[in-house]
Amino acid sequence: MTSPVVDTVNLVKIYQNGAVPVPAVRGVDLRVAAGEFVAIMGPSGSGKSTLVHMLGGLEARTSGEIWLDGQRADTLNESAWALLRRKKVGFVFQFFNLVANMTVADNVELPALLAGASAREARQRRQYLLGELGLTDRADAAPSQLAGGEQQRVALARALANKPSLLLADEPTGNLDSRNTRDVLRLLGEVHRDGQTVILVTHDARVAGLADRVVALFDGEIVDDGTIGMARRRPKATVGDVVELRG
């Protein structure tokens, strides 16, 4: 059997707020197999961002273990984490974190170039991703010239530049209108069909609807974890299950 893409053992994060300890993640065991699409849900403050940041090595754990593709990751130093991310993890931050003094195109191409892609490969991949997200004509802009929703899509394009085997995303549609959300959904669906593993935090019903598994957090603990089936076993669902037209 191949190792899970992500495996955490009793993962804990306690922030220190001055002298006050703030337990944000309290003993999470999460195992995700290759190709799964997992939606992490839960109220604000339940530890969702902290969890995915730890999975991406962007926040150090307090205790517990993180294994990625069978490799112990929580004990890595920062440069080893950076190398690991470059090779197989794409991360979409809630607040984008684009490089301010680089163009949109360079922001998206950089990860591919760092990972050893040729300039031509990096450019083609960038053109494809920006095209899919409706951002082709923003390629030469600086991040500061973009609206929030545009920056968010650039952040997604950057995260996907290396075709990461694991995509981690923290509310990747939080700033998008419904049209742009549709582009993002289409791309995420494609990433999933290509067999990449996706773990994303979301409140967005449409995004969560793409997932085959939901993990619900509450107060830093997993309170629900299960696959999402179809609601109706009969083949033809309609909106009548949700809204009833009067009459």
Place this chain on the structure above:
Amino acid sequence: MRPLLMALLAKEPAHGYELKQALEQIFGNAYPSPNIGQIYVTLGRLEKDGLVRVVDVEQSNRPNKKVYYLTAAGRESLDTWVDEPTEGPRVRDDFFMKLVLAPMTGLADRMTLINRQRRHYLALIRDLNELAERIDPENRVALLLVEGAMLHLQADLDWLERCQEDLS
């Protein structure tokens, strides 16, 4: 279904099967289309209430066709329907009642109820995603219906979270 049929008849007189086809054409596969029996039952009730009337139209080599048309009273009733403020769609408060009452009586705990309901909403959303893929992209009405249902589910999910925050 009454106002829907009356509205279609306000456009032009029609027989039952034509009404069914018109509904299917407008809403596509987004909304469950009534069966022909339900349509005739509703037409019968409208007739009894004096809102529609039926005439037999002779057809060559076929049995007579029953064609329905809207009466003046029907037109008035339809105007009232259009002019009055519209109640929101069904509020599914049944779940909320369970959530409030079940723990009091030891029937279930809240976390279990909330988790089950969340999965149910997510499954409905998956159904809708799949439905949306089958809808003809030209059918704006059907797509808007799906989008509306999606937005309701979004509100349901958000409300679920609020319940979890405040009741747990």
